[in-house]
Amino acid sequence: MPFAEELFNLAVNPLIALLLAVLTYHFPSFVNMLLYMIYAPMFKLKVKQIGLLGFRYEKNDGKWESRGYKPMIGFNAELVYDMEKCKDWSPKKFKDKERDLLLAIGFTGLLIGAGVLTGCLFWSHNIGNEFFASLVKIFGESWFVFSFGMLLVPVIILIKLHNKNSLGAYYQEALGLIRTDIPFEQLNLKSVKELNFKKVTNAERILYFPIYFEYLDYCGMFDKMPEAVNDIESVLKPTGSSRAELFCAITLTFYYSYHCVNPMLATKYYQMAGDFLAKDTDSNGMRIKAFYELNCCRNLQKAMEYAQKANEVIDKFSIGSEREYERKCLARLDEAIRQCQNQQPAGYGF
Numbered sequence: 001m002p003f004a005e006e007l008f009n010l011a012v013n014p015l016i017a018l019l020l021a022v023l024t025y026h027f028p029s030f031v032n033m034l035l036y037m038i039y040a041p042m043f044k045l046k047v048k049q050i051g052l053l054g055f056r057y058e059k060n061d062g063k064w065e066s067r068g069y070k071p072m073i074g075f076n077a078e079l080v081y082d083m084e085k086c087k088d089w090s091p092k093k094f095k096d097k098e099r100d101l102l103l104a105i106g107f108t109g110l111l112i113g114a115g116v117l118t119g120c121l122f123w124s125h126n127i128g129n130e131f132f133a134s135l136v137k138i139f140g141e142s143w144f145v146f147s148f149g150m151l152l153v154p155v156i157i158l159i160k161l162h163n164k165n166s167l168g169a170y171y172q173e174a175l176g177l178i179r180t181d182i183p184f185e186q187l188n189l190k191s192v193k194e195l196n197f198k199k200v201t202n203a204e205r206i207l208y209f210p211i212y213f214e215y216l217d218y219c220g221m222f223d224k225m226p227e228a229v230n231d232i233e234s235v236l237k238p239t240g241s242s243r244a245e246l247f248c249a250i251t252l253t254f255y256y257s258y259h260c261v262n263p264m265l266a267t268k269y270y271q272m273a274g275d276f277l278a279k280d281t282d283s284n285g286m287r288i289k290a291f292y293e294l295n296c297c298r299n300l301q302k303a304m305e306y307a308q309k310a311n312e313v314i315d316k317f318s319i320g321s322e323r324e325y326e327r328k329c330l331a332r333l334d335e336a337i338r339q340c341q342n343q344q345p346a347g348y349g350f
Contacts, residue, residue, distance in 0.1 A: 024142035026053075029074035031112060032150055035105045036077040043101045044086040045079040049243065060281060068275035070241040078243050081179075094176050106151035113147025116140050167197050167204040174211055183321050184218040191224065192231060202235040203244070210247045213255070218325045222259060229255055238272060249273040250280075254288045256296075258332075263296035283326050286310035290333055300340055307333050 037047050049058045049067065052075055056067040081094070089097075120140025127133040174187055189212050192200060209232040216224050229252065236248055249272040256266035270277060270292060277285055290306035293299040310330055314323070 024139055025146065026074055028109070028113065028143050028146045028150070029076075032105070032109055033075040033077045035108055036079060039101060039104055039108075040077075040079050043097050044082050044089075045101070046082045047077050048080045049078040051076045051078075056275070058279075065279065066275070067279060070274065071239075072241060090176075090180065092176070094179060095172060098172075102154035106154045109147045110151045113144040117144040165197055167192060167195065167200045167208055170195060170197075171204065171208045171211065174208075174215075178211070178321050181321050184215050184325055187215055189215045191228060193227070205232060205235050206240075206242075206244045206248055210251045213251050214322065214325050217259075218328060225255065225259060229260075240272070243276075246273050246276040250277045250285065250288055253277065253292060257288065257291040258295065258336075261295045266292055266296045281309070281313065283310045283314045283316075283330070286313070287326070287329055287333055291336070294333075294336060294340060300337070303340075304337055307337055 033050065037050075039045075040047055047059060049056060051072055054069050054072040056070065057064045058067045059065075086094075086097075117140040120136050120143075124133040124136040124140075127136060174189060177187060178184075191212070192205060192208065209228065212228055213225070216222070216228065232248055233252070236245060236252075240246070240249070249269045252269040253266055253273060256262045256269065277288065280286070280289075286306045287310040290303045290310060293306060294303035307330070310333070314326060314330060
């Protein structure tokens with residue numbers, strides 16, 4: 001039976017068509033998540049967070065903890081580098097490993113998709129019921145198409161990242177320098193506007209913003225912050241749930257809790273970050289919550305508790321020169337708390 005005719009038969013059975021569409025997305029999505037988890041150790045990566053149909057779980061100190069629920073279809077795994085195992089890597093090696101990982105997962109997924117397609121085609125020829133045979137064939141064909149897409153997406157990403165005239169490549173280069181402990185003041189980062197790339201996607205802006213903000217903050221370029229904040233706020237969706245979008249949300253929470261104190265906007269982004277920030281036990285998460293409690297909630301005691309926890313885990317935090325940025329932020333926080341304790345005028349926002 002021709003493929004077009006098979007699709008027509010399904011169209012007159014909307015419930016079956018919907019069920020098939022759900023299955024042909026979620027099965028390969030689940031396999032793709034497993035591939036990320038399997039390949040991670042081979043590339044000195046570890047699984048930081050997984051998403052299971054909107055339910056998110058994060059691994060901290062070897063234990064999986066719930067990070068709440070945000071509407072999302074499918075499955076995904078988010079990876080981070082195990083910096084103890086790759087602390088001597090050069091920026092180029094990081095880029096090469098990321099490329100190899102994406103291609104390994106993409107081609108493996110495609111091979112699995114081809115296997116599923118072959119099996120479904122063979123099985124469909126042995127099913128007596130023509131309608132169910134069509135379902136099996138479409139399931140296999142759809143899985144293969146999805147697998148091909150999962151290979152195509154990383155290829156497009158790699159082309160974009162290796163295009164020297166793109167924000168994505170500029171971001172990767174900056175990230176590589178930070179990982180290898182190059183001081184922030186030597187990065188010489190530019191705003192998106194100053195870089196003047198011909199085509200800049202929203203995804204690239206979202207990836208770049210937290211690093212660029214940290215650079216401005218560390219170097220005392222506070223006058224450039226409003227432009228960077230306005231730029232990201234224009235593209236950041238309130239329903240964003242990717243790790244990059246959540247990093248933007250917590251960065252904006254910090255901005256509106258310290259640099260430009262605005263309790264309403266700080267609360268907006270705090271709520272957008274959700275459990276990603278509320279349950280964050282890293283130094284930067286604790287520090288941001290401390291500033292929020294101090295300046296937006298006027299809760300000195302809670303701010304002191306968060307500040308203490310932030311200082312306790314600073315040596316376990318982050319990578320490269322980003323840790324020095326965090327130390328600088330914690331020094332500001334300690335000073336802000338002392339001023340509040342002494343009941344002196346705030347005077348520490350910009």
